[in-house]
Amino acid sequence: MPRMHALELLPDDAGCDVVRRDWQLLRDAGVPSQLDHRGATNSPHVTVLAAPALDPDDERRAAELVAGLLPVQVRASGIALLGGTRVSVVRVLDVPDELARAVLLLRSRVRDVQHLGWLPHVTLARRMDRADVGRAVEVLGHEDAVLTLASLRRWDPDAGIVTSL
Template identity: 60%
Template sequence: MPKLHALELVPDEAGQELVRRDWQALRDAGLPSQLDHRSPTNAPHVTVVSAPELPEAAVDVARTRLGSLLPVRARASGVLLLGGDRVTIARALDLDDDVVRRALAVRVQVPDRQHVGWLPHVTLARRVDRSSVQLALDVLGHRDEVLTLTELRRWDPDLGAVTWLAGH
């Protein structure tokens, strides 16, 4: 699988702490957690688009359409299970329609993007065995939280670098 470049929205410190609390709870329960991802750039985020390459047009549209809108409130409104035998666990995010329209305007600039459509979420754990899903749900609970997305960044896996596009 090729390395994927990404445009991401990042929550403020309070929002990052909420997500890291979930990461820690999963780890404390002996489950996979995004805390296990040791990259220094690993931080709670919402991926707007990811692809093997990001055209500069997409970066420009993201900076203009999304960056100018920050900060944005997002309600973490439930838990998602994505995948097959092993699942990704994530918090689903409710966002204002204008934010969704702007994110879609960015996504259409990227012809080789991963995934059709956009399902805004914050990943909590990857590669969780299906037999552990109920434990993960019990650990995470069902509370709703509000995150404030304050920054827009670009992840370049070829350089191992983050470039801040707005709000930083």
């Protein structure tokens, strides 16, 4: 399976602190956390799309359609599980309609986008055993948080390069 190129929205410093606090809570509870991901580009983000390849037109469209809406406030309003036997734990984001429309339009113009539709979220943990989910939800709590999405980046895994758009 090819490595996926991605376009991602990044929170500002305060938003990163909110997400990293959740990552730390999970680690302190002894369950998987994104803090366990050692990749140099691992940082809180919201994936706009992932595809086997992106071209300069995709980047230009992303800058025109999405980057122009930034900064934008979103609300982390709930916890969801994605996956099967092992799950990803995510905070689901309420995003303004204008951002959702722009992202869906962008996604419709990029070839071979992974996954249908768009579920805006921030990943807190990956590959968690379902037996650990109750503990994760307990330590994360139930309070909403407001994040400001401040920038857009492109991840090129083939070249190992992150580019701000």
